Amino acid sequence: MTVLSIPGIHCAGCIRRIDAALDRAGIKHLSSLDDKTVSIDGGESAVQAAISELYDLGFDAEVKK
Numbered sequence: 001m002t003v004l005s006i007p008g009i010h011c012a013g014c015i016r017r018i019d020a021a022l023d024r025a026g027i028k029h030l031s032s033l034d035d036k037t038v039s040i041d042g043g044e045s046a047v048q049a050a051i052s053e054l055y056d057l058g059f060d061a062e063v064k065k
Contacts, residue, residue: 001030001039002047005064006054009036014059021053037064 009015015031018038022029027050028041038061040050047063054061 001041003064004038004040004047004050004054004061006036006038006059006061008059009033017057018054018059021057022050025049025053027053 006018009018009031012033015033018031019029022038027046029050030039030041032038038050038054040047051061
């Protein structure tokens, strides 16, 4: 899994929006409000698709090192 850091996550509503968008895009993921992260289950194309979806929602995302 690739973990994306998303500092703009502030509440459960943010998580619901992210989950809905990534589910619609068919991207397997696990979101964490506490850690402000989304873990992507898939290769580089899935990660890039997730980053694009998150950007469209107004969230900056970067791969957590």
